Amino acid sequence: MTVRLVFLVVTLFSLFSVWSQELTAAQLLDKSIAFHDPNNQWSTFEGDFTVEMTTPNASKRVSHIKINLPLEYFSVSAKRDSVNTYYEINKGQCKMLYNGKSIDSINDKGMSCDRAVLYKNYYTYLYGLPMKLKDPGTVLDKEVEKRTFKNRDYLVLKVSYDASTGSDIWFFYFNPSTYAMEVYQFFKTDDSGRMILDSGEYILLSEIFVVNGIKMPQTRAWYYNKDNKHLGTDTLIEN
Structure with missing residues (x-):
């Protein structure tokens, strides 16, 4: 059996083994x-990362996310064009800023503590996969x-x-x-x-x-x- 044929047989066997494994x-x-x-x-994850979001027919949005699972802390600071928004959940307490100004409750910009929780769940889930499936x-x-x-x-x-x-x-x-x-x-x-x-x-x-x-x-x-x-x-x- 030639070296090339041996290589082919080994490769096919390896692929078969992967797919036949139950x-x-x-x-x-x-x-x-x-x-x-x-x-x-993941269960003790503490870190920060930046996400650049591009969508058709819209300007780019850049979000900086911080997650500290042991301290129950989450924040996201996002910028699109001239608008800066900031959401923070710290041990269940909510903080919001719009262009650097504090917001106590829902306003005409659509910011709310419910949205802060939504962002926390969204980013923690997606960037915690597949671990979150446990x-x-x-x-x-x-x-x-x-x-x-x-x-x-x-x-x-x-x-x-x-x-x-x-x-x-x-x-x-x-x-x-x-x-x-x-x-x-x-x-x-x-x-x-x-x-x-x-x-x-x-x-x-x-x-x-x-x-x-x-x-x-x-x-x-x-x-x-x-x-x-x-x-x-x-x-x-x-x-």
């Missing part, structure tokens, strides 16, 4: 967490699906949530070789809990940006499920 959903999630959080640091209220489907998406093969987890947590259904797509999370997708549900197939969005993840030991996707490109329309792109940039 992982449970919990095992797949653990392998992805081991990739993104190799030192098990949170209470998360319902992990037992089956691991093999699916091709955008001409690439993935191992896929289906996730739903307790009624008190949320009603959307999510799918998380993992690289079958590295277990890196590379795509996620969500759908709305109707009153019977069935997925509304022309609802929701999918998000393509690319590159890796390490923040205090956590491997975060550097770029998130958002698209509608129904027509593949591009909604915008979030990119982690140097502070």
Whole structure:
């Protein structure tokens, strides 16, 4: 057998081994967490990062986010054009600034403490994935699906949530070789809990940006499920 043929056989065997391995959903999630959080640091995460958001027909927005999970602290300072907004949640206490001026309650600019909590949950969830899939209220489907998406093969987890947590259904797509999370997708549900197939969005993840030991996707490109329309792109940039 020639060296080239031996190499081909070994390569094919390796690929077959990856795809024939019967992982449970919990095992797949653990392998992805081991990739993104190799030192098990998320539960004590303390760090800051900057996100540049670009959207069609709108100016760029740059947001600086600080998260300290042990101290129950979150803040986001965002700038778009000449407008600067600041939200802070510190042990449940809310603080807001609009162009440097303090705001005590909802105003005509749409700022509120409810929005501050929304931003806290949004950024902590998205940048804490896949570790956040261990949170209470998360319902992990037992089956691991093999699916091709955008001409690439993935191992896929289906996730739903307790009624008190949320009603959307999510799918998380993992690289079958590295277990890196590379795509996620969500759908709305109707009153019977069935997925509304022309609802929701999918998000393509690319590159890796390490923040205090956590491997975060550097770029998130958002698209509608129904027509593949591009909604915008979030990119982690140097502070």
